[in-house]
Amino acid sequence: xxxxxxxxxxxxxxxxxxxxxxxxxxxxxxxxxxxxxxxxxxxxxxxxxxxxxxxxxxxxxxxxxxxxxxxxxxxxxxxxxxxxxxxxxxxxxxxxxxxxxxxxxxxxxxxxxxxxxxxxxxxxxxxxxxxxxxxxxxxxxxxxxxxxxxxxxxxxxxxxxxxxxxxxxxxxxxxxxxxxxxxxxxxxxxxxxxxxxx
Amino acid sequence: xxxxxxxxxxxxxxxxxxxxxxxxxxxxxxxxxxxxxxxxxxxxxxxxxxxxxxxxxxxxxxxxxxxxxxxxxxxxxxxxxxxxxxxxxxxxxxxxxxxxxxxxxxxxxxxxxxxxxxxxxxxxxxxxxxxxxxxxxxxxxxxxxxxxxxxxxxxxxxxxxxxxxxxxxxxxxxxxxxxxxxxxxxxxxxxxxxxxxxxxxxxxxxxxxxxxxxxxxxxxxxxxxxxxxxxxxxxxxxxxxxxxxxxxxxxxxxxxxxxxxxxxxxxxxxxxxxxxxxxxxxxxxxxx
Numbered sequence: 001x002x003x004x005x006x007x008x009x010x011x012x013x014x015x016x017x018x019x020x021x022x023x024x025x026x027x028x029x030x031x032x033x034x035x036x037x038x039x040x041x042x043x044x045x046x047x048x049x050x051x052x053x054x055x056x057x058x059x060x061x062x063x064x065x066x067x068x069x070x071x072x073x074x075x076x077x078x079x080x081x082x083x084x085x086x087x088x089x090x091x092x093x094x095x096x097x098x099x100x101x102x103x104x105x106x107x108x109x110x111x112x113x114x115x116x117x118x119x120x121x122x123x124x125x126x127x128x129x130x131x132x133x134x135x136x137x138x139x140x141x142x143x144x145x146x147x148x149x150x151x152x153x154x155x156x157x158x159x160x161x162x163x164x165x166x167x168x169x170x171x172x173x174x175x176x177x178x179x180x181x182x183x184x185x186x187x188x189x190x191x192x193x194x195x196x197x198x
Numbered sequence: 199x200x201x202x203x204x205x206x207x208x209x210x211x212x213x214x215x216x217x218x219x220x221x222x223x224x225x226x227x228x229x230x231x232x233x234x235x236x237x238x239x240x241x242x243x244x245x246x247x248x249x250x251x252x253x254x255x256x257x258x259x260x261x262x263x264x265x266x267x268x269x270x271x272x273x274x275x276x277x278x279x280x281x282x283x284x285x286x287x288x289x290x291x292x293x294x295x296x297x298x299x300x301x302x303x304x305x306x307x308x309x310x311x312x313x314x315x316x317x318x319x320x321x322x323x324x325x326x327x328x329x330x331x332x333x334x335x336x337x338x339x340x341x342x343x344x345x346x347x348x349x350x351x352x353x354x355x356x357x358x359x360x361x362x363x364x365x366x367x368x369x370x371x372x373x374x375x376x377x378x379x380x381x382x383x384x385x386x387x388x389x390x391x392x393x394x395x396x397x398x399x400x401x402x403x404x405x406x407x408x409x410x411x412x413x414x415x416x417x418x419x420x421x422x423x424x425x426x427x428x429x430x431x432x433x434x435x436x437x438x439x440x441x442x443x444x445x446x447x448x449x450x451x452x453x454x455x456x457x458x459x460x461x462x463x464x465x466x467x468x469x470x471x472x473x474x475x476x477x478x479x480x481x482x483x484x485x486x
Binding site (some may be wrong): 031035039066068131136137 | 415417419422429436453454461486
C-alpha cells in the first residue's frame, strides 16, 4: 500500500476557515513554491462584501431575489432555436426589493416607474446570443446599466464654457442685426429726401 | 613597437570591425554590371528627345526589378513552430458525456492522469502537448459537480464549472511531468525517481498567476474574490467547498506531479515500497 500523505500542518491563526480546510488534508510536502509561502499574508478568503450606501449601487445583486425564466428565443435557427431555451427573463418586484437601498430604489422608480408591470415588477430580457449562460450575463448587465443610469446625475446639454459662448454669440448677433438695420433705415431715410437735392 | 604590437594597438583603437569597414582586396570586383542589350548605350531610352520623354511604363524604377514585380518570398513561415506548446481541447460536452457514461469518476478530483487514463482524451507529450484546454462548448448543458485541474481554461468554462458548485484549477506541467502523469503506471514502473514539476515559462506565466483564470500560483484570497465576481457576472451563487472535503481538499503543491507523492521518491510497485533519498545533496535538490 502506498504511503498516504501525512496530515495536518501548523495552522496559523490568521488563516480563515476556508483556507484551513484546504490545507488540512494535504500532504506534508511543502516546497518553497507552496501557496502559503508565496502568499504568507493571504487569508485565503475573499474580502467580505460591503453594504450599499443609501444613494450608491455597487453592482452586487443577490441572485435568489431575481425570478429567472427561460424560454425559446425568437428569430431564425430552425430546429435548434425551437428546442433550446436560450431566452432569459429576469424579474423582481421593485418596491419590496431589500437589496436596493431606499435612495437607489426611489431613483429607479422615478426613472422606470412607467416601464414596470402593472404589479410593479421590473422585467429585463435577453435573447441576444445562442447561449443561455451568455444571455443571462447580458440581462444582468442590462439591469445593472439601468440602475446606474437612474442614479446618474442629469448631464447638462452644454458645458459652462459652451453656455458662455452661446450667450455671447446671441448678444453679438443682436448687435450686428441692429447695426445693419440702422444702416438700412438710413438708406431709406436718405431716399425720401429727393426734393432737398434740387 | 613591433608589427604585432602595432596591429594589436590598432585593433584596440579602431571602431568595431565589420564587412562594411574593411577595404576590398585589390583586383576583386564584387559588382556585376548588367548590360542593356546590343544597342543599349542609351539605356533603353532611345536617341531622340521625344524618345527620352517616354519615362517608361508605370512602376518603372530605372532598370532594376520594380517592387511590384519582385517575387514574394516567405523568409520564415514555420519559424518556431516546433517550439509552440499545444493544449489539445476538451469540450465540456465531452467531459459531461464521459462522466455520465462512468468513464470518469466525478466524486474524486480529476486531473491530467484521470483524463488520460480514461481512454477518452489522449495526450501525446512527444507532439509537444502540454496538457488539456477545457473549452466551453456545451456549457449550457454541463451539470456535473467536479474538482478538475486542467492546463488552460477560459472565463465561460470556469463559470460553467463553478455554477454547478465545482472547482477548476489551471496548472502547468512541463513535458517530463506530462509524460509521467499521462501514463502513471508506466512511469512508476520505469525505475525513475519522481522529478520536480518545473515552473511555467515566462510567456505563459500570465495565465498561471492570474486569479481570474484560477491559476495554481495565484493568491487564494484573490481567487475566492474572483469566484464571487464571476458568480455575479453570470448570475449564480458562488460555490462553497466546505461541505465536500474529500472532493475539494486534495491539493497539489506546485512542485508535485502525483497526489500524495513527493519529488525524489522512487516507487516500487511490485515490492510495494517507497525509496526516499537519504543523501543531503539530493534532499536539498528536491526540496527547492
